[in-house]
Amino acid sequence: xxxxxxxxxxxxxxxxxxxxxxxxxxxxxxxxxxxxxxxxxxxxxxxxxxxxxxxxxxxxxxxxxxxxxxxxxxxxxxxxxxxxxxxxxxxxxxxxxxxxxxxxxxxxxxxxxxxxxxxxxxxxxxxxxxxxxxxxxxxxxxxxxxxxxxxxxxxxxxxxxxxxxxxxxxxxxxxxxxxxxxxxxxxxxxxxxxxxxxxxxxxxxxxxxxxxxxxxxxxxxxxxxxxxxxxxxxxxxxxxxxxxxxxxxxxxxxxxxxxxxxxxxxxxxxxxxxxxxxxxxxxxxxxxxxxxxxxxxxxxxxxxxxxxxxxxxxxxxxxxxxxxxxxxxxxxxxxxxxxxxxxxxxxxxxxxxxxxxxxxxxxxxxxxxxxxxxxxxxxxxxxxxxxxxxxxx
Amino acid sequence: xxxxxxxxxxxxxxxxxxxxxxxxxxxxxxxxxxxxxxxxxxxxxxxxxxxxxxxxxxxxxxxxxxxxxxxxxxxxxxxxxxxxxxxxxxxxxxxxxxxxxxxxxxxxxxxxxxxxxxxxxxxxxxxxxxxxxxxxxxxxxxxxxxx
Numbered sequence: 001x002x003x004x005x006x007x008x009x010x011x012x013x014x015x016x017x018x019x020x021x022x023x024x025x026x027x028x029x030x031x032x033x034x035x036x037x038x039x040x041x042x043x044x045x046x047x048x049x050x051x052x053x054x055x056x057x058x059x060x061x062x063x064x065x066x067x068x069x070x071x072x073x074x075x076x077x078x079x080x081x082x083x084x085x086x087x088x089x090x091x092x093x094x095x096x097x098x099x100x101x102x103x104x105x106x107x108x109x110x111x112x113x114x115x116x117x118x119x120x121x122x123x124x125x126x127x128x129x130x131x132x133x134x135x136x137x138x139x140x141x142x143x144x145x146x147x148x149x150x151x152x153x154x155x156x157x158x159x160x161x162x163x164x165x166x167x168x169x170x171x172x173x174x175x176x177x178x179x180x181x182x183x184x185x186x187x188x189x190x191x192x193x194x195x196x197x198x199x200x201x202x203x204x205x206x207x208x209x210x211x212x213x214x215x216x217x218x219x220x221x222x223x224x225x226x227x228x229x230x231x232x233x234x235x236x237x238x239x240x241x242x243x244x245x246x247x248x249x250x251x252x253x254x255x256x257x258x259x260x261x262x263x264x265x266x267x268x269x270x271x272x273x274x275x276x277x278x279x280x281x282x283x284x285x286x287x288x289x290x291x292x293x294x295x296x297x298x299x300x301x302x303x304x305x306x307x308x309x310x311x312x313x314x315x316x317x318x319x320x321x322x323x324x325x326x327x328x329x330x331x332x333x334x335x336x337x338x339x340x341x342x343x344x345x346x347x348x349x350x351x352x353x354x355x356x357x358x359x360x361x362x363x364x365x366x367x368x369x370x371x372x373x374x375x376x377x378x379x380x381x382x383x384x385x386x387x388x389x390x391x392x393x
Numbered sequence: 394x395x396x397x398x399x400x401x402x403x404x405x406x407x408x409x410x411x412x413x414x415x416x417x418x419x420x421x422x423x424x425x426x427x428x429x430x431x432x433x434x435x436x437x438x439x440x441x442x443x444x445x446x447x448x449x450x451x452x453x454x455x456x457x458x459x460x461x462x463x464x465x466x467x468x469x470x471x472x473x474x475x476x477x478x479x480x481x482x483x484x485x486x487x488x489x490x491x492x493x494x495x496x497x498x499x500x501x502x503x504x505x506x507x508x509x510x511x512x513x514x515x516x517x518x519x520x521x522x523x524x525x526x527x528x529x530x531x532x533x534x535x536x537x538x539x540x
Contacts, residue, residue: 308452311453343425345428
């Protein structure tokens, strides 16, 4: 293997050393439980509040609107189940899309079994939700709209502000899963007008297993985890202080030079997309050409299958991911790729390469050098490619 | 999910990739919807498989099982080739992850499909092909749910 380059930042990011350094004392030196009254406990409470302030600041939220969770999935579960059960008297209808993260989709499916009604909106070929479709789907009994901010697979960024406006006009609570967008977009919850927002630390160079739910003041929501009085009695369980401290630091760092970060990622992303599409025929870009996450490259290479592509890339040290069924362990390729109307065979041949802070131009050049011959090798092996070679396509 | 070294070797260095012009037997199984298609070409001389080539659209395991199956039937008689089982292919590769066993089934079916077409054209009867239908969906994609 020549070298190792990581292109799976959408899956997780490496923790920054500054984040790790900030966390370390809270494992064994300043280890107090924030619920304890003694000085160790008070110390824990103090750092908890500081971290909360840091996260709140990045979203233009108030500190008391940030609730720490065990990650993005828990935040999504809490937002959706919490609003559903708290507003049951008002109605039982929820609106979402067909291309949500499983943390949202599976939660909605669970609620359907509990008697709730869910509308799963279609998206267009780029993965965009039509705001009019959202408006038209709202009924008298609609209590919640939950729509992903930026899709984790194809990177498409939704018109969140417009959807929030529609929800507000109709008196419906609006939640957005912003796990992928956080740290890659400038987010202002007040300007956007959302009621709830899920975010996660390990997508912004922080630790795994810690996230947060923004809950706008006055939003009617039940708690998901019962027990002690932590998180203002709304989320029980002793706080993961090292993780929360890390999240606070990572959030702060993510938004220090956010514009530079975004500009760098867009430059590398567009270089990769343009050069790969130019070098490799029968390639399509999945997701929106411009309204997409700055670090997201999602391409489908016709006539080949994603897992064999990933394995071949891994052999030359390139780590990516695919929406192919063979990597997901399910019967069908990714619901997102099917949701934007791809045929099964094209969806099977998808490759997601996501760029982050530690990606260099040389890394991108390395992919541009190594990927085309790999695609060609697999195509030469593919019976589907014969027709193209014979000029029959 | 871990592949054995042999699977990776046959995936990265597949044996017998390609087509055989004027092959006596050609068979294809699977479909693009499921993400796996295997096509086998056999050169048969005096009832002996003298050459075999394959083309596969599919995952690493699909390519490796195709490659191994071609190696296992080369030089064998048609009847001997019909005795190839998916289990034998998987064992020859030092095993496959459970969710990938369907690939070895597809490799076995691809060999059978080629011989089925060969037999049909020549009005030959092989009892090993009783009940075999190359167009049948072979339930080769039951991946199950990963934990």
